[in-house]
Amino acid sequence: MANIRATRDTFLHYLNDNLPALTVHNLRVDKNDPKLNEIMLNAINITFHNNDFSGPSNLSQTLVTIDVVNDLELNALDQAEQITQLLFKAAYAPLMDYTNPLAPVQIANERLFWNLSLGFKVVHAENFFHMSALLHIFVHFS
Amino acid sequence: MPSAKSLITKVSAAIKKVGPMARTSYKRVVTITGGDALIGRAETVTNADTLFNPQPIYRQLGHRQAMYLSTSTTQLVADDFKFTFPVTQVRVADFEGANTYIVLKDANGEERFRILYIDPTDYQGLDVVISVFARSMGH
Numbered sequence: 001m002a003n004i005r006a007t008r009d010t011f012l013h014y015l016n017d018n019l020p021a022l023t024v025h026n027l028r029v030d031k032n033d034p035k036l037n038e039i040m041l042n043a044i045n046i047t048f049h050n051n052d053f054s055g056p057s058n059l060s061q062t063l064v065t066i067d068v069v070n071d072l073e074l075n076a077l078d079q080a081e082q083i084t085q086l087l088f089k090a091a092y093a094p095l096m097d098y099t100n101p102l103a104p105v106q107i108a109n110e111r112l113f114w115n116l117s118l119g120f121k122v123v124h125a126e127n128f129f130h131m132s133a134l135l136h137i138f139v140h141f142s
Numbered sequence: 143m144p145s146a147k148s149l150i151t152k153v154s155a156a157i158k159k160v161g162p163m164a165r166t167s168y169k170r171v172v173t174i175t176g177g178d179a180l181i182g183r184a185e186t187v188t189n190a191d192t193l194f195n196p197q198p199i200y201r202q203l204g205h206r207q208a209m210y211l212s213t214s215t216t217q218l219v220a221d222d223f224k225f226t227f228p229v230t231q232v233r234v235a236d237f238e239g240a241n242t243y244i245v246l247k248d249a250n251g252e253e254r255f256r257i258l259y260i261d262p263t264d265y266q267g268l269d270v271v272i273s274v275f276a277r278s279m280g281h
Contacts, residue, residue: 009181016180026180031279032172032187034256035240101178 004051007062007112007139009098012046018086019044022079027067041128042070044079059138066133068120073129080120080131087135088116095139112139146266153271154228160199165246167194167225170254172241191245198227200246203275223255227272234262237274244276254279 008026016024023043030036039045045067054060066083070076092113096104114137123130144152168191177185204221225244236242237260244255255276262269 009183012180024180026182028182030182031254033174033241034279036182098178098181098183101181101183 003095003107003110003139004053004060004062006095006097006107007060007137008048009104010093010096010112011064011137013096013098013104014093015044015046015083015086019082022082039067039069042075044068044083057140059140061136061138064135064137066118066120066135067123068131069125070129076129076131080133084118087114087118091116110140112137114138146268146270149265149270150229150268154196154230157199157226157228157271158196161197163197163199165248165253167198167200168192168245168247169194169236170243170245171239172243174241194227195231196228198225198274200225222258222275222277225274225276227274229262229269229272232272234260234269234272237272243279244274251281253281 012024012026015022023040025040025043025045026036027039027045027047028036045065047065047067049063049065050061052061068076068080068083070079092111095107095110095112097107098104114135118133118135120131120133123132171190171192173188173190175186175188177183179185200223202221202223206221237244237257242257244257246253246255256279257274257276259275261273261275263271263273
């Protein structure tokens with residue numbers, strides 16, 4: 001079951017580490033830092049929604065929203081394209097255990113993967129440009 | 143016509159007369175260090191609480207009722223509050239930090255408030271009283 005947490009950690013780092021020019025922000029509830037739960041401007045905002053846990057030998061999945069928010073529409077478009085290119089380069093990533101974030105450990109024989117389809121929709125906003133896409137991330141654990 | 147300084151003194155005295163309130167007010171600054179902020183692992187959270195002296199007065203703006211008696215482990219009255227501070231010891235800048243909160247404490251525990259809006263009242267170019275609107279985050 002802990003693999004859903006590992007899935008979150010791995011996906012966030014997969015984007016963050018492979019797109020160093022972009023700022024990746026995980027929208028999440030944290031009473032110690034409430035601003036984490038607010039959309040960050042000029043950043044890639046990642047929100048994890050449903051967590052569907054399945055037993056061994058079945059696929060567990062989590063639904064992710066990728067929100068590209070930028071002052072400039074053309075920058076947002078470029079960033080959405082970079083994300084798409086990264087995710088389409090390989091449809092999977094090795095699942096990592098980030099319990100010790102300084103020394104992540106690969107979880108043997110397990111990986112997370114996603115469909116090669118990403119539809120960004122424009123969300124109306126008055127003061128910035130906002131594109132939003134949904135992505136299902138699957139993880140199999142034995 | 144009173145001077146701003148005399149008005150500050152009078153407002154401060156008036157706030158002192160209205161108090162003390164049922165719970166004690168603190169300024170809390172939360173510092174998060176170390177770890178991996180992206181994934182929220184292995185971080186160290188430090189709360190630094192400073193007693194407001196003099197104490198502000200406050201009132202609840204809504205009508206929500208506590209679901210449970212306040213203890214250190216249950217949700218308190220999750221509502222908006224207005225705090226009124228004399229300016230003898232605090233300034234607007236004291237509340238502007240992104241990691242700054244107001245905490246109310248009593249024998250049953252504490253309730254943390256997120257600062258929504260800072261509204262100083264000026265007279266002759268000086269702040270004479272500071273109102274802070276804050277939303278409860280529960281215990």
